[in-house]
Amino acid sequence: MPYDPSAFPPFAVTVDLVVLTVRSHALCALIVRRGEPPHQGRWALPGGFVLPGEDLAAAAARELDEETGLRAYGTEGSATEAHLEQLATYGDPQRDPRMRVVSVAHLVLAPDLPTPRPGGDAYGVRWASVDSMISSPGGGVRDAERFGPLAFDHDRILRDGVERARSKIEYSSLATAFCPPEFTVGELRRVYEAVWGVSLDPRNFHRKVTGTPGFLVATGGSTTRQGGRPAQLFHAGGATLLNPPMLRPES
Amino acid sequence: MPYDPSAFPPFAVTVDLVVLTVRSHALCALIVRRGEPPHQGRWALPGGFVLPGEDLAAAAARELDEETGLRAYGTEGSATEAHLEQLATYGDPQRDPRMRVVSVAHLVLAPDLPTPRPGGDAYGVRWASVDSMISSPGGGVRDAERFGPLAFDHDRILRDGVERARSKIEYSSLATAFCPPEFTVGELRRVYEAVWGVSLDPRNFHRKVTGTPGFLVATGGSTTRQGGRPAQLFHAGGATLLNPPMLRPES
DNA sequence: ATGATAGTCGTCTCATTGACGATAACCAGT
DNA sequence: ACTGGTTATCGTCAATGAGACGACTATCAT
Numbered sequence: 001m002p003y004d005p006s007a008f009p010p011f012a013v014t015v016d017l018v019v020l021t022v023r024s025h026a027l028c029a030l031i032v033r034r035g036e037p038p039h040q041g042r043w044a045l046p047g048g049f050v051l052p053g054e055d056l057a058a059a060a061a062r063e064l065d066e067e068t069g070l071r072a073y074g075t076e077g078s079a080t081e082a083h084l085e086q087l088a089t090y091g092d093p094q095r096d097p098r099m100r101v102v103s104v105a106h107l108v109l110a111p112d113l114p115t116p117r118p119g120g121d122a123y124g125v126r127w128a129s130v131d132s133m134i135s136s137p138g139g140g141v142r143d144a145e146r147f148g149p150l151a152f153d154h155d156r157i158l159r160d161g162v163e164r165a166r167s168k169i170e171y172s173s174l175a176t177a178f179c180p181p182e183f184t185v186g187e188l189r190r191v192y193e194a195v196w197g198v199s200l201d202p203r204n205f206h207r208k209v210t211g212t213p214g215f216l217v218a219t220g221g222s223t224t225r226q227g228g229r230p231a232q233l234f235h236a237g238g239a240t241l242l243n244p245p246m247l248r249p250e251s
Numbered sequence: 252m253p254y255d256p257s258a259f260p261p262f263a264v265t266v267d268l269v270v271l272t273v274r275s276h277a278l279c280a281l282i283v284r285r286g287e288p289p290h291q292g293r294w295a296l297p298g299g300f301v302l303p304g305e306d307l308a309a310a311a312a313r314e315l316d317e318e319t320g321l322r323a324y325g326t327e328g329s330a331t332e333a334h335l336e337q338l339a340t341y342g343d344p345q346r347d348p349r350m351r352v353v354s355v356a357h358l359v360l361a362p363d364l365p366t367p368r369p370g371g372d373a374y375g376v377r378w379a380s381v382d383s384m385i386s387s388p389g390g391g392v393r394d395a396e397r398f399g400p401l402a403f404d405h406d407r408i409l410r411d412g413v414e415r416a417r418s419k420i421e422y423s424s425l426a427t428a429f430c431p432p433e434f435t436v437g438e439l440r441r442v443y444e445a446v447w448g449v450s451l452d453p454r455n456f457h458r459k460v461t462g463t464p465g466f467l468v469a470t471g472g473s474t475t476r477q478g479g480r481p482a483q484l485f486h487a488g489g490a491t492l493l494n495p496p497m498l499r500p501e502s
Numbered sequence: 503a504t505g506a507t508a509g510t511c512g513t514c515t516c517a518t519t520g521a522c523g524a525t526a527a528c529c530a531g532t
Numbered sequence: 533a534c535t536g537g538t539t540a541t542c543g544t545c546a547a548t549g550a551g552a553c554g555a556c557t558a559t560c561a562t
Contacts, residue, residue, distance in 0.1 A: 477507085
């Protein structure tokens with residue numbers, strides 16, 4: 001088969017970001033308001049075009065930085081670090097009415113941030129609870145503001161990203177990516193509770209995470225920032241795979 | 252940002268396929284020999300360009316059919332059906348010396364097939380054991396023919412696909428995709444053994460798979476094609492998620 | 503018949519989990 | 533200083549599931 005570029009249809013390649021964090025006991029995602037058609041005025045996931053000579057992960061990291069100031073793990077001079085991984089690629093021919101766009105979605109897990117600095121093209125950027133965008137099983141949000149449906153196929157991408165995060169914290173130590181550098185067992189438990197939308201037994205959770213070698217490393221310090229008895233501070237250990245995994249209740 | 256197509260660099264979008272099967276107790280992948288540069292004469296994963304108006308999964312299914320005659324689940328008039336899912340997307344700017352190519356890799360799990368019909372562009376297509384291409388932990392293949400390293404970044408894609416298959420049969424019923432429509436517990440066990448490269452206790456395995464509701468459904472028949480005592484025949488049940496999962500030994 | 507091969511049922515033990523009691527250490531308010 | 537509220541941490545007990553095996557069954561090849 002000859003490789004004359006003119007023989008290929010014009011594909012645009014973009015990255016879209018599912019940036020998740022836990023704020024006030026809820027799983028939240030970063031969304032931007034679209035300033036131009038199509039879907040003008042609708043909320044969407046942050047994203048943009050991949051530049052020539054730019055790797056996919058680099059494009060995702062660049063968009064993340066432009067949108068939030070966050071750096072991905074491994075990036076130089078990181079102010080705040082976040083976990084970034086490729087999620088999936090969406091290439092339905094009709095997903096963008098303007099042209100053929102293939103979007104490589106990425107998933108970012110970030111600790112709670114003050115508030116996004118609205119840089120970049122988007123003229124509105126904010127956190128919104130995942131429940132206010134995705135219809136959760138057993139009814140949606142009652143009186144809260146709703147941000148869905150998102151532009152393009154971003155509802156589907158967001159759902160896929162949330163599901164990936166929910167399942168990945170089962171068998172990996174990725175839940176620590178939602179926490180500040182030092183955190184308590186209780187704070188980590190509240191991350192699991194927010195991401196899964198369940199409540200966990202504090203005693204069993206404590207036994208589980210402190211009993212898994214390499215998951216948590218005590219720093220020696222303690223804090224009382226959650227009220228109650230002072231809690232030991234930990235940072236994430238080297239282990240990335242949890243064996244046996246944390247189990248989601250009622251499965 | 253304006254959307255003038257000429258403002259975007261020319262991206263080519265392809266699909267690459269990691270087609271896995273189990274043949275004579277070994278995990279094998281489908282490879283084709285490249286007939287032209289770059290990497291002329293090297294082995295590579297099957298794949299090709301995504302057509303205008305064609306969905307990514309459709310492009311993968313089409314390439315699969317062209318290369319092997321296999322149909323993906325859900326395709327009409329399927330001769331033999333195989334499981335197909337998206338794996339990951341590879342977009343390193345240097346991965347193809349000719350132009351910027353973003354490749355959406357797909358994973359196919361197929362039952363053992365007689366032998367691939369060498370249709371399509373490739374002038375050589377065959378099964379090769381995964382061990383003869385990837386250096387396995389603890390040494391490679393001794394006297395056997397080697398097919399690696401594969402062209403482009405296909406070694407990495409193959410590794411990722413194999414790892415996905417290895418982990419996915421832990422918590423899903425996907426191992427049945429490697430089996431013919433009717434199979435015995437022992438045949439299913441040999442699939443796990445080949446994919447994981449371990450040996451499993453037949454008694455514990457039998458207890459586990461027959462005790463998981465929805466995993467296997469007895470057809471009533473039995474066979475003696477493996478020698479020894481006749482074994483009950485099953486087909487895959489409706490369950491897709493195994494809970495609790497099958498555990499890989501010595502982890 | 504006899505051995506080889508493979509399938510199926512049971513038993514025992516150990517590790518892990520879920521439910522939950524009890525205690526410890528902080529804070530705010532009286 | 534006490535009291536109650538809150539969160540952290542340790543312990544106990546029963547049920548579940550997995551690994552290690554023993555025992556028995558049903559076919560085939562010789």
